[in-house]
Amino acid sequence: MAALDQLVEALRRLPGVGPKSAQRMAYHLLQHDRAGAQQLIAGLTEALARVQTCTRCHGFSEAPVCAVCSDGTRDLGLLAVVESPADQAVLERSGSYRGYYFVLGGRVSPLDGRGPKDIGGEALIARALDGGVREVILATSFTAEGEATAYLLGEALKSRGLSVTRLARGVPVGSELEFVDLGTLAHALADRR
Amino acid sequence: MAALDQLVEALRRLPGVGPKSAQRMAYHLLQHDRAGAQQLIAGLTEALARVQTCTRCHGFSEAPVCAVCSDGTRDLGLLAVVESPADQAVLERSGSYRGYYFVLGGRVSPLDGRGPKDIGGEALIARALDGGVREVILATSFTAEGEATAYLLGEALKSRGLSVTRLARGVPVGSELEFVDLGTLAHALADRR
Numbered sequence: 589m590a591a592l593d594q595l596v597e598a599l600r601r602l603p604g605v606g607p608k609s610a611q612r613m614a615y616h617l618l619q620h621d622r623a624g625a626q627q628l629i630a631g632l633t634e635a636l637a638r639v640q641t642c643t644r645c646h647g648f649s650e651a652p653v654c655a656v657c658s659d660g661t662r663d664l665g666l667l668a669v670v671e672s673p674a675d676q677a678v679l680e681r682s683g684s685y686r687g688y689y690f691v692l693g694g695r696v697s698p699l700d701g702r703g704p705k706d707i708g709g710e711a712l713i714a715r716a717l718d719g720g721v722r723e724v725i726l727a728t729s730f731t732a733e734g735e736a737t738a739y740l741l742g743e744a745l746k747s748r749g750l751s752v753t754r755l756a757r758g759v760p761v762g763s764e765l766e767f768v769d770l771g772t773l774a775h776a777l778a779d780r781r
Numbered sequence: 782m783a784a785l786d787q788l789v790e791a792l793r794r795l796p797g798v799g800p801k802s803a804q805r806m807a808y809h810l811l812q813h814d815r816a817g818a819q820q821l822i823a824g825l826t827e828a829l830a831r832v833q834t835c836t837r838c839h840g841f842s843e844a845p846v847c848a849v850c851s852d853g854t855r856d857l858g859l860l861a862v863v864e865s866p867a868d869q870a871v872l873e874r875s876g877s878y879r880g881y882y883f884v885l886g887g888r889v890s891p892l893d894g895r896g897p898k899d900i901g902g903e904a905l906i907a908r909a910l911d912g913g914v915r916e917v918i919l920a921t922s923f924t925a926e927g928e929a930t931a932y933l934l935g936e937a938l939k940s941r942g943l944s945v946t947r948l949a950r951g952v953p954v955g956s957e958l959e960f961v962d963l964g965t966l967a968h969a970l971a972d973r974r
Contacts, residue, residue: 591832628795
């Protein structure tokens with residue numbers, strides 16, 4: 589059936605979903621949870637229409653400037669640099685950070701020819717020099733590419749007289765920031781160097 | 782963000798998707814694969830509109846009568862009884878069956894007070910007596926509820942003079958039919974008793 593097969597194909601594009609899972613999801617929705625399928629259509633449609641990029645931090649936002657960037661009670665002197673909106677969300681949920689964010693467009697990848705410019709490095713430098721920032725916390729992943737990103741951005745920021753720190757090594761080396769438990773992340777924030 | 786949270790909630794209704802997976806999926810779609818999100822909206826919308834129930838076998842179909850039931854080259858004497866459209870699909874993919882199907886609305890569940898009538902037992906008997914069926918193959922799962930379903934339907938069918946078989950015990954006991962490998966399923970069809 590064409591419509592069923594197309595639904596299975598679409599579900600396979602979700603991260604972590606293989607052909608068997610996609611098939612199971614499609615049959616489940618059509619047989620047992622058509623209301624859930626409607627809810628998913630509505631959720632996707634709304635999110636696509638409403639979730640845009642914050643003009644200040646480049647994270648997700650439903651307004652031109654996101655709730656964090658609009659929050660005047662935060663520490664203007666702190667700027668955390670993360671790889672993605674998901675990493676920003678997990679750092680925020682750790683409850684240990686009261687500064688502002690800058691969300692990169694991923695990490696540098698020398699093998700793919702993706703350098704600091706391709707992930708928003710220039711916008712980061714402009715933002716970091718935009719008055720009041722006394723410390724830039726590089727919260728990129730502790731993978732090879734995340735470390736390379738932190739190194740390259742760190743050098744560029746330091747050469748402009750900015751103070752640069754990195755999350756403490758409490759974060760297990762080789763892991764993705766998004767999957768770190770919140771306690772470890774809180775320690776890593778406290779011990780930043 | 783309300784729209785993002787609602788998308789995460791909707792994704793959590795998918796089978797096998799927990800809070801972390803749902804969040805990962807939502808961020809992935811919004812950040813890296815908005816085209817995939819559009820494809821998923823289209824796939825869900827099309828499937829909900831087009832995939833209905835075949836009036837003859839009660840499986841999934843985009844027409845009033847499905848492709849299998851409309852196929853005149855199959856063996857009219859064989860009728861396989863399955864628990865769900867997913868089980869019908871996996872039996873069909875085994876390539877060992879050339880008869881017709883009857884798709885039940887699940888399995889009996891004495892604990893929940895769900896008996897043969899609640900899963901389409903009467904419609905099955907009417908279909909099995911509808912001329913030409915010489916053997917009803919009970920292809921329900923080899924779980925306690927699947928066995929109870931096969932027993933109750935088997936007795937009812939036999940009392941009306943129909944010949945009833947069960948998939949061979951080659952299918953591992955305690956497993957769901959949907960996840961059985963196709964080779965085992967082919968053996969189970971050949972050795973039905």
